Amino acid sequence: xxxxxRNILNNEGGAFGRLNNMQFEQTETFKNLAxxxxxESQAGMxxxxxxxxxxxxxxKTLSDAIKTIAKNETYHAxxxxxxxxxxxxxxxxxxxxxxxxxHAGSLxxxxxxxxxxxxxxxxEIYPNFAETAEKEGFKDVAALYRMxxxxxxxxxxxxxxxxxxxxxxxxxxxxxxxxxxxSECGYMHVGTEAWKICPLxxxxxxxxxxxxxxxxxxx
Numbered sequence: 336x337x338x339x340x341r342n343i344l345n346n347e348g349g350a351f352g353r354l355n356n357m358q359f360e361q362t363e364t365f366k367n368l369a370x371x372x373x374x375e376s377q378a379g380m381x382x383x384x385x386x387x388x389x390x391x392x393x394x395k396t397l398s399d400a401i402k403t404i405a406k407n408e409t410y411h412a413x414x415x416x417x418x419x420x421x422x423x424x425x426x427x428x429x430x431x432x433x434x435x436x437x438h439a440g441s442l443x444x445x446x447x448x449x450x451x452x453x454x455x456x457x458x459e460i461y462p463n464f465a466e467t468a469e470k471e472g473f474k475d476v477a478a479l480y481r482m483x484x485x486x487x488x489x490x491x492x493x494x495x496x497x498x499x500x501x502x503x504x505x506x507x508x509x510x511x512x513x514x515x516x517x518s519e520c521g522y523m524h525v526g527t528e529a530w531k532i533c534p535l536x537x538x539x540x541x542x543x544x545x546x547x548x549x550x551x552x553x554x
Contacts, residue, residue: 359422364471367464368419369429371480374460375412377435378452379405385445392442394541396518397497397506404449404490411483418476443502450494457487489549496548507543516544 359365382405389398438448465480500506507515507529515529516522520536529543 362471362473364464364468364473364476365419365423366429366431367467368415368422368476369431370433371461371464372412372415372419373431373433374435374456375408375415379408379412381436381438381445382408382449385442385449388442388445392541393539394442394501394506396542396545397501399518400493400497400545400547404493407486407490411486414479414483418479422473422476443498446494446498446501450491450498453487453491453494457484457491461487492548506545507540509546513546518542518544 382401386398386401386405389395389401436448436452438445438452440448461480461484465477465484468474468476468480497506509527512525512527515524515526517533517536517538519538519542520533522533522535524530529540531540532538533542
């Protein structure tokens with residue numbers, strides 16, 4: 336009997352992993368998963384709108400980079416939704432007391448707001464949610480939050496770089512020579528600045544592949 340109880344307590348998710356749906360709804364982790372699903376869904380949409388602003392300024396590769404992050408956010412939302420379904424099943428309605436950002440403005444404003452939001456998620460919100468899940472016995476949920484927080488940390492680095500680069504007009508410039516590649520035809524050139532018009536296919540500068548940073552190092 337003792338061995339059986341020990342196996343239950345040590346099962347993935349801990350003792351709380353054996354809670355039924357009704358009991359799980361009483362936990363903070365239940366509410367946090369619902370908040371996270373809503374937040375990531377909205378972030379994905381906000382970033383799509385920022386990507387549209389980039390396209391309006393003929394910055395296609397910048398728009399593509401932002402769309403990729405928007406897709407990341409959508410998949411984060413998907414994972415939070417799936418975890419919520421796994422723990423609590425389908426719900427007609429979940430009432431939440433939560434606030435969400437509703438930023439608006441120029442392309443530069445959008446990049447700055449996005450960087451701030453990603454920093455908040457990676458350094459405060461998701462680490463706190465992970466800690467709560469751990470305390471309530473949901474180790475699998477805690478692990479999910481920590482993985483997503485690591486991705487949001489990278490998003491913060493990228494958005495910070497893009498904000499500074501667009502603001503200072505250095506998106507297609509570098510202090511030392513680097514390789515610039517046309518995303519349309521593949522033309523390549525090594526230099527401190529990308530061409531205004533591609534010599535091969537005549538695509539404008541907005542089609543030059545970006546050198547995005549990872550952990551603060553520009554690639």
